[in-house]
Each structure stands twice: as structure tokens, then as C-alpha cells.
Amino acid sequence: AGDRVAILCQNCPEVFVIEFACARLRAIFLPLNWRLAISELDYLISDATPRIVFADDEHIGRAQQVCEHRPESISMEIGESTDFEKILAIGDHSLPSLPAADFDDVWMILYTSGTTGRPKGATLTHGQNYLQAVGLGAEYGVTHETVGLTYTPTFHASGLFMFAHPTLLFGGTTHLMRSFDAQTVLNMMTDRSLGLTHSLAIPTNLLMIRNLPDFEEADFGNMVIPSGGAPVPGALIKTFSEHGAQVPQVWGMTELSGVSTSLPPDKAIEKAGSCGPPLMNIDVAVIDEHDNFINTANVTGELVARGPMITRGYWGLGDANAQFYLEGQWFRTGDAGKIDQEGYVTIIGRWKDMYISGGENVYPAEVEEVIYQLPAVDEVAVIGIPHELWxxxxxxxxxxxxxxxxxxxxVTKHCLAELAKYKVPKVVQFLEELPHSANGKILKHVLRDSLGIADELDRTLRSKSEEGNHA
Known part of the structure; x- marks a missing residue:
């Protein structure tokens, strides 16, 4: 109990075999991002100190490399014709009598993307995983007849929780893809013989599927495809709705055990732009830059959350975890958002991505939503840059x-017609592509670096530095 068991591989059934073996043994499941460089993997291994690192044939060499100087860690290959497969084939079910896991026993460590520094390992418990699966199952009607599609990386919360865990809990079927391919996903989603009912799609995935020639004739047969990880353009939700898909926006983060709010599927168009009310077992509120709670509806601030779904802390940080919580165990999410009179949450963007122009707060997601209305736009990211006057x-x-x-x-003309003047970007840059994380999020800090924009733009919470409005 308590030993860390790492796995370094692309999506495969062994991920879930090892995950549930850890649950039975009360060991701690540690999925690693296979896209990381050796130095980055070495940091995670040194931080979590797993007893073993399982890896597929594509990544076993790197697993061996990060373990070779660490006597506490060994590596083992998984897949066809391996010792791991032979052990499974033996089917020896004899185990010593083991106590059942408690609610608060840590089941997994999921490392965050580390967009603002070193990755941190969010610890999630057995109880939190159970509540998450039950909550999502209740929200989306997951039953033993559910047929899900998982293609997001299983080293990430989205690959485990949406919808593999709830589907497995309720006895449904999960189709597992090794990695995302837009054409294959579209073919599977529209193949009535497969009968897919649920899947998750990052906004970037939706954009790639929408851009395929076959999309024009696609019929998704009322499939539920929640989308999150970034604000979802309303025009994109409408487009998929016209092809028979329900695309409710969701919001959450690894530290909150995945999805925390969800827009009911039947509200996907009416409430487009919102990510819905909180799911069961979690409270969400808004605070200002001075950590005061905002009780007025539709006022933007930083979202905070509390409840049994919140991580108990990051692996190995000890007392340093206190900095991430307010009094009352409210967790700082770092997301900017607002809550309306009905309790529906709307994400404005990352609080740290906000920039201040002439004393006015500007939230990039709001500007991006307007630019996405232009039919020629495939992807857009708005960032703050220095300006001599404003x-x-x-x-x-x-x-x-x-x-x-x-x-x-x-672009400028369209924005001027839809936004206050101070929100209109003064610079428009056309690029061949935008940098993305492993799960499809646009990496704005990488974008800034590639454009040579000063590092100080990666800021944390801040208040207005100037007064006045240059609208």
C-alpha cells in the first residue's frame, strides 16, 4: 500500500489493468505524459519515486533511461509477447488478505501541465474517483448500455474520467483509441453500427473534425460530446448541434477531480457560452483580487471551489500546499469566471491571462469568441503585449x-462592431499553427516565447494598475 506505480505509454488496455490493480493493492497509480522529454520525465520520477515504471515498446527505452540511476525504481515492458502479458495470462488470483481502500486513501497522482513552472502532482483519492464517476453518470445518463469513445490521453484526467471511468463503473462499453485522429473519430462517431453515445472533445478536436470534408454530411445521432479545457466558441456548438450532436460545455481541472460544472445537454444552445451549474459534491464561488467573495451575479473574478472532490494537496509539498487554499478550504482555481442568477458558471479565461489596457481588465476568451465568428478563422489566441500608451x-x-x-x-473591423474599443486587439498576427499541449489546449506561454514577448506577461493575480477608460 502506498507504493507508486508509474506507466509510460499511449492509450492501451493495460492502462486500466494497471490502474485497477493499483486500486486493489492500495498502491498509487502514476500515469506519465509520454510526450515529455527525458529531463522532464526524470523530474517526475524523482518527485514521485515509483517502485516500477511500466512502458510500451515505443517508450520502454526512455523508461529504462530514467530508472537506470535510481535503485528504488525498475522498468518493465507491457504489450504483446512481454513478460507482463505472460503474467496476466497465468491468471493467478491468489492475493493475501488486503483491507479495502478508504475514501481518503490516495489512488492516483496526476501531474498538472506545468504551464507556470514545474509540474505538480495532484493527489486524488478512491472516494473522489467514485464520486466523480457517479456524478458524471447521473449528469449524462450513463448506464450499462452506454458506448463511449476515449481518445484523449489517459495520462490526463480527461482520458480517465470522460467517459471511461463512469462507463466502466456502470458496466457499459468503452472504445479506446491509441491517439486522436480527426477522420477516424468522425467515422466512428457517425457509424451507427458502433452506436457511440458519449465522448469528450477538446475545442481543438472539434475544430479539426469540423474542418474535414466529410463533416458536411455528418449525422451524430444525438450523441453527447461535452467539451472543455478552454472556452468553447458558441458558433462551434451551434454547428455541431445542426449535425445532431449535443455539445455542452464543461469546466473543471485535475485538482477538482476533473469535471466540476456541466451544462445540461438540453441547454447547450440556450445557454451557449456557459459551462453550467456545479455538479454534485462541489461548491463554486467567485472572489475579487483582494480575496473577498463576490455575491453579485455576473461579476467577473477568480473562481474558487470546495467540497469532497477537491485534491487534498500536491504530492510532496506538505505545508506549502496552504498557499493554494483560502480559509474554509476554498481552492484557488486560477480561472476567471462569473456566476449568473441561476447559478450557471461562465469561464472568461485564465485569471493570469487577463491583461490591463488603459486601466480596464480585458479577458482574452471574450475577444477570441468574437473573432471565432469570422468564417475564415480556424484557431485564435489573444494575448496581452506591452503598449507605450495603454x-x-x-x-x-x-x-x-x-x-x-x-x-x-x-479582423479589426469585425471586433470594433462587437467589442468596446479598448478590447479590440491592436495587433493581428497570422500564423501557420498554434502550440498545443498534449490534450489540445493552446499553450499561450509557448506562443509568447515563440513571438519573443517579455516573460513578465506571464503574471499572477493583479488588480487594475491605472484608472480610466479609453473606449
Whole structure:
């Protein structure tokens, strides 16, 4: 009990075999991001100190490399014709009498993406995993007849929780893809013989599927495809709805045991832009820059959350975990958002991504939503850049769809018609592509680095530095 068991591989059934073996043994499951460099993997191994690192044939060499100087860690290959497979085939079920896991026993450590420094290992318990599966099952009607599709990485909360865990808990079927391929996903989602009912899609995945020629004739047969990880453009939700898909926006984070709010599928169009009310077992509130709770509806601040779903802390940080919580065990999410009169949460963006232009707070997600209304836009990321007069202004980094045309004037004119002047980006940059994380999120800190923008733009909480409105 308590030993860490790491796995380094792309999506495969062995992920779940090892995960549930850890549950039975009360060991701690440690999925590793196979896209990391050796130095990054070495840091995770040194931080979590697993007893063993399982890896597939593609990654066993790197597993051996990070274990070779660590006597406490060994590596073992998984997959066909391996010793691991032979052990499974023996089917020896004799185990010593083991006590059942308690609610608060840690089942897994999921490392965050580390976009603001070293990755941190969020600890999640057996009880939290159970509550998450039950909550999602109740929200989305998961039953023994559910047929899910999982293609997001299983080293990430999305790959485990949406919808593999609830589907397995209720006795349904999960189709597991090794990795995402837009054409294959579209083919599977529209193949009535497979009968897919549930899947998760990061907004980037939805954009890639929408851009396929076959999408025009696609019929998703009322499939439920929640989307999160970034604000979902309303126009994209509407487009998929017209093809028979329900695309409710969800919000959550690894530290909250995955999804924390969810827009009911029947509200996906009516409440487009919102990510719904909190799920069971979690409370969500809004605070200002001075940590005061905001009780007025539709006022933007930093979202905080509390309840049994919140991580008890990051692995190995001990007392340093206190910095991530307010009094009353409210966890700082780092997301900017607001809550309406009905309790529906709307995500404005990352609180640290907010920039201040002439004393006015600007939230990039709001500007991005407007730019996405332009038919030629494939992807967009808005970031703050220094400005001599206003302190900061926005730069819109845009990827244009193939065979489409768009000018800076087109973008500026459209934004001026839809936004206050201070929110309109002063700079428009057209790029071939935007940098993404392993689960499809746009990496704005990488984008800033690639454009040579000063590091100080990666800021934490801040208040207005100037007064006045230059609208």
C-alpha cells in the first residue's frame, strides 16, 4: 500500500489493468505524459519515486533511461509477447488478505501541465474517483448500455474520467483509441453500427473534425460530446448541434477531480457560452483580487471551489500546499469566471491571462469568441503585449482555414462592431499553427516565447494598475 506505480505509454488496455490493480493493492497509480522529454520525465520520477515504471515498446527505452540511476525504481515492458502479458495470462488470483481502500486513501497522482513552472502532482483519492464517476453518470445518463469513445490521453484526467471511468463503473462499453485522429473519430462517431453515445472533445478536436470534408454530411445521432479545457466558441456548438450532436460545455481541472460544472445537454444552445451549474459534491464561488467573495451575479473574478472532490494537496509539498487554499478550504482555481442568477458558471479565461489596457481588465476568451465568428478563422489566441500608451493591448494570433482569406482590417473591423474599443486587439498576427499541449489546449506561454514577448506577461493575480477608460 502506498507504493507508486508509474506507466509510460499511449492509450492501451493495460492502462486500466494497471490502474485497477493499483486500486486493489492500495498502491498509487502514476500515469506519465509520454510526450515529455527525458529531463522532464526524470523530474517526475524523482518527485514521485515509483517502485516500477511500466512502458510500451515505443517508450520502454526512455523508461529504462530514467530508472537506470535510481535503485528504488525498475522498468518493465507491457504489450504483446512481454513478460507482463505472460503474467496476466497465468491468471493467478491468489492475493493475501488486503483491507479495502478508504475514501481518503490516495489512488492516483496526476501531474498538472506545468504551464507556470514545474509540474505538480495532484493527489486524488478512491472516494473522489467514485464520486466523480457517479456524478458524471447521473449528469449524462450513463448506464450499462452506454458506448463511449476515449481518445484523449489517459495520462490526463480527461482520458480517465470522460467517459471511461463512469462507463466502466456502470458496466457499459468503452472504445479506446491509441491517439486522436480527426477522420477516424468522425467515422466512428457517425457509424451507427458502433452506436457511440458519449465522448469528450477538446475545442481543438472539434475544430479539426469540423474542418474535414466529410463533416458536411455528418449525422451524430444525438450523441453527447461535452467539451472543455478552454472556452468553447458558441458558433462551434451551434454547428455541431445542426449535425445532431449535443455539445455542452464543461469546466473543471485535475485538482477538482476533473469535471466540476456541466451544462445540461438540453441547454447547450440556450445557454451557449456557459459551462453550467456545479455538479454534485462541489461548491463554486467567485472572489475579487483582494480575496473577498463576490455575491453579485455576473461579476467577473477568480473562481474558487470546495467540497469532497477537491485534491487534498500536491504530492510532496506538505505545508506549502496552504498557499493554494483560502480559509474554509476554498481552492484557488486560477480561472476567471462569473456566476449568473441561476447559478450557471461562465469561464472568461485564465485569471493570469487577463491583461490591463488603459486601466480596464480585458479577458482574452471574450475577444477570441468574437473573432471565432469570422468564417475564415480556424484557431485564435489573444494575448496581452506591452503598449507605450495603454500599458498593454491585445495581439490576436490567428490560423486561417485552408483556402480562405482574411486580413488584419477584416479582423479589426469585425471586433470594433462587437467589442468596446479598448478590447479590440491592436495587433493581428497570422500564423501557420498554434502550440498545443498534449490534450489540445493552446499553450499561450509557448506562443509568447515563440513571438519573443517579455516573460513578465506571464503574471499572477493583479488588480487594475491605472484608472480610466479609453473606449
Amino acid at each position: 500599458g498593454e493591448t491585445g495581439m490576436a494570433c490567428i490560423v486561417i482555414k485552408p483556402d480562405q482569406e482574411l486580413s488584419e482590417t477584416d
